[in-house]
Amino acid sequence: MPGTRWIRLLTENDCRLEICTDPKTILSVDDILALIGDRCDGVIGQLTEDWGEVLFSALRRAGGTAFSNMAVGYNNVDVEAANRNGIAVGNTPGVLTETTAELAASLTLAAARRIVEADQFMRAGLYDGWLPHLFVGNLLKGQTVGVIGAGRIGSAYARMMIEGFKMNLIYYDLYQATRLEKFVTAYGHFLKANGEQPVTWKRAATMEDVLREADVISLHPVLDKTTYHLINPERLAIMKKEAILVNASRGPVIDEVALVEHLKANPMFRVGLDVFEDEPYMKPGLADMKNAVVVPHIASASKWTREGMATLSALNILGKIKGYPVWGNPNQVEPFLDENATPPPACPSIVNAKQIGLPSAKL
Ligand SMILES: NC(=O)C1=CN([C@@H]2O[C@H](COP(=O)(O)OP(=O)(O)OC[C@H]3O[C@@H](n4cnc5c(N)ncnc54)[C@H](O)[C@@H]3O)[C@@H](O)[C@H]2O)C=CC1
């Protein structure tokens, strides 16, 4: 795990730390069972690990009461199994928001302006002079950006695309994104007052409305039963032929086999993907598609974010061991990140706090 603050926070509070130095990228359940051993109070794990009944009951038997993913997403964790074993499950919201949104914006631009194809063309020595039709892509200004899942990251991405490229917004979420709507309205007024075309927003009644109307669609929902294969052959078929689809949420939100077929049949349709259905693998054919930009799940990869994720996950474990209450607002975790201050006596974010009866901190 990156940085050293998380180590200091634990050791200065009398925790003995065992850091896994196994060179394997992804640990199996058996690897983790061996690491838990017969005495362990809490574990910080990674999103690539399968945390279910076997691991939570082993942690319980070892005297443990806390687990934290070093991630905001926790679709790799069976929270019901953690509840049955009385284990608190932590995650790391807030520190990934801007970094992940910036990568989604980067993928959007790379796909729209064919950056990777053009880079490969240059390196192959194929450039022999400016041409009017060389790597013509899409202009974003004035087009419509569609966001599916307008939570922390989806809203941050929307703001970047609206503020940066003056795109109009259409979004779909189970909840109203009030702050985002207010931002777009205010920005629209500002543009109008300066003699420019105002930007607009619309909350779509259905996901299909977003897919039909948007020129760029970025996916930012959690992965659960309701979002598995949210993008399927039928929904790909209703998208514009020249649309751009970006996914920096979780791979299984897209039916990747169907996506490869769609990319083959629609060369002007482009995608930017940070995540894949069977990570670390890509479905057959995807790597050959020039209209796909692919990167290896790096959306949260900035130093500040990764160190913040380490800090928050360590404080989730420490807080539970110390019997601290749970921080009341997981969207405001800044007080835990201030290097020059003692962090608040609270667990920054425990997703099953209610289910296992943990008290909430008074802010
Ligand atoms: N590629 C990467 O490196 C990263 C990926 N992620 C992924 O992004 C996800 C979102 O993160 P945050 O924005 O922080 O979470 P969030 O909880 O703030 O936002 C998720 C949004 O999805 C919405 N949602 C849930 N079910 C939906 C459905 N069926 N249809 C439409 N919207 C739905 C929720 O209402 C919520 O607004 C994480 O769960 C994680 O899987 C997060 C960080 C980095």
Ligand SMILES: O=C(O)C(=O)CO
């Ligand atoms: O925090 C998450 O959910 C991630 O995917 C980390 O990159």
